[in-house]
Amino acid sequence: MNVAFDINGQPVEVQVEPRTTLADCIRHDLRLTGTHVGCAHGTCGACTVIVDGDAVRSCLILAVQMQHAKIVTVEGISNDDALTPLQAAFRKHFALQCGFCTPGILITAHALLTEEPNASEDRIRDVLSGSICRCTGYIPIVQAVLEARAAYQVQARSAAA
Amino acid sequence: MKLPRFEYASPTTVQEAVALLAASNGTAKPLAGGQSLVPILAFRLAAPSLLVDLRRIAGLDTIAIDDAGVHLGARVRWCDIEADARLATAHPLLAAAVTHVAHYAIRKRGTVGGSLAHADPAAELPGIAIACDAELTLVGPSGRRSVPAEAFFLGPLTTALAPDELITQIRLPPWPSARRWGFQEFARRRGDFALAGVAAFYDLDSAGHAANSHIGVIGVDDRPRRLTAAEAVLNGRTVDANAITATAEMAARIVDPPDDIHGTARYRRALLATLVERALTGAPAKA
Numbered sequence: 225m226n227v228a229f230d231i232n233g234q235p236v237e238v239q240v241e242p243r244t245t246l247a248d249c250i251r252h253d254l255r256l257t258g259t260h261v262g263c264a265h266g267t268c269g270a271c272t273v274i275v276d277g278d279a280v281r282s283c284l285i286l287a288v289q290m291q292h293a294k295i296v297t298v299e300g301i302s303n304d305d306a307l308t309p310l311q312a313a314f315r316k317h318f319a320l321q322c323g324f325c326t327p328g329i330l331i332t333a334h335a336l337l338t339e340e341p342n343a344s345e346d347r348i349r350d351v352l353s354g355s356i357c358r359c360t361g362y363i364p365i366v367q368a369v370l371e372a373r374a375a376y377q378v379q380a381r382s383a384a385a
Numbered sequence: 386m387k388l389p390r391f392e393y394a395s396p397t398t399v400q401e402a403v404a405l406l407a408a409s410n411g412t413a414k415p416l417a418g419g420q421s422l423v424p425i426l427a428f429r430l431a432a433p434s435l436l437v438d439l440r441r442i443a444g445l446d447t448i449a450i451d452d453a454g455v456h457l458g459a460r461v462r463w464c465d466i467e468a469d470a471r472l473a474t475a476h477p478l479l480a481a482a483v484t485h486v487a488h489y490a491i492r493k494r495g496t497v498g499g500s501l502a503h504a505d506p507a508a509e510l511p512g513i514a515i516a517c518d519a520e521l522t523l524v525g526p527s528g529r530r531s532v533p534a535e536a537f538f539l540g541p542l543t544t545a546l547a548p549d550e551l552i553t554q555i556r557l558p559p560w561p562s563a564r565r566w567g568f569q570e571f572a573r574r575r576g577d578f579a580l581a582g583v584a585a586f587y588d589l590d591s592a593g594h595a596a597n598s599h600i601g602v603i604g605v606d607d608r609p610r611r612l613t614a615a616e617a618v619l620n621g622r623t624v625d626a627n628a629i630t631a632t633a634e635m636a637a638r639i640v641d642p643p644d645d646i647h648g649t650a651r652y653r654r655a656l657l658a659t660l661v662e663r664a665l666t667g668a669p670a671k672a
């Protein structure tokens with residue numbers, strides 16, 4: 225089947241089987257391999273992407289459901305050379321080791337802080353509980369997201385002004 | 386695993402969707418948020434010939450509140466319930482229960498209709514439906530029918546929904562503002578399915594005694610159920626520590642919890658007693 229959507233601001237059109245998940249479509253058809261597939265049944269959070277503003281599991285969505293959708297992957301929240309505040313905070317706090325889960329966590333944190341720039345530490349922990357990381361023990365991840373929060377608050381204030 | 390092969394359709398009306406389901410002789414499945422169905426496909430536990438996606442059908446994603454209660458469309462998501470400030474008073478028990486459903490990203494896709502149709506014995510919304518005497522609206526080829534929650538859940542992942550029927554909405558009866566209530570569940574990790582959970586409420590009669598008690602439980606039987614014998618212990622009594630302990634003891638006695646790798650039956654029974662106690666102890670403060 226044919227499906228057309230926007231990904232990271234670019235319109236794309238792909239030919240996929242109905243059973244192709246959005247995660248596989250992003251990786252295999254669009255060759256955006258920043259999105260990782262861990263468990264492939266919605267438990268681990270590695271494949272999380274943003275669809276129409278919502279952080280969602282791309283392994284639990286069919287690509288054919290994405291007609292007219294606006295999708296953002298981890299590639300879409302970076303600025304080429306300069307690190308974003310979220311990336312810089314992850315680096316500073318060693319919030320990743322093997323890095324496999326990192327794209328899903330970055331996307332989740334970005335979606336959360338965009339939607340709720342004043343999210344409390346409790347809220348951040350609650351939301352991050354949907355992502356499994358076997359390396360870090362989570363504490364540096366929470367610290368990084370808390371540090372990056374200030375940049376999202378500034379952005380939200382300037383958007384409101 | 387990769388999903389098995391299937392066809393895909395995204396009709397724009399309930400009638401078209403039902404016609405597609407009916408034409409498949411029971412081999413098609415409706416797809417809403419996909420947060421339970423797609424994992425089942427990934428595990429190859431089901432291999433439908435056709436998925437009928439409900440995403441383009443208008444009117445299934447509304448939350449309406451009127452004299453008949455709270456009406457949740459089948460495609461209402463957990464995050465929609467969370468974001469609807471009216472529900473804090475229109476149905477605080479529902480609002481509290483939904484905070485326990487899954488994780489952030491799942492909550493952005495998972496739906497009311499999907500949870501009811503999936504009928505996991507530990508899922509929150511089926512428990513609320515049972516505890517609150519909810520009524521489900523099902524639409525099939527021969528028209529619409531209403532089914533009380535009590536007659537809908539038949540066993541683990543088994544419901545009264547026919548293969549050619551769709552759930553279009555669930556209605557929770559009106560919620561008196563003075564009602565006392567509590568929701569408690571325990572899961573090993575945040576967002577996991579509960580090992581046991583309780584949705585309880587009661588009203589107070591003119592003498593200040595509990596009346597109209599409803600105690601619904603999840604995770605401790607093959608389906609969500611009301612504990613009428615425990616409700617009978619509470620009804621007509623002043624809700625004090627003795628009444629609460631007696632009710633919790635009765636609750637633990639009459640359930641038939643599973644014995645599995647997540648917890649023994651004995652453990653779940655003891656856990657349920659604690660949760661019933663907490664739900665009833667916390668109830669007055671929230672009213």
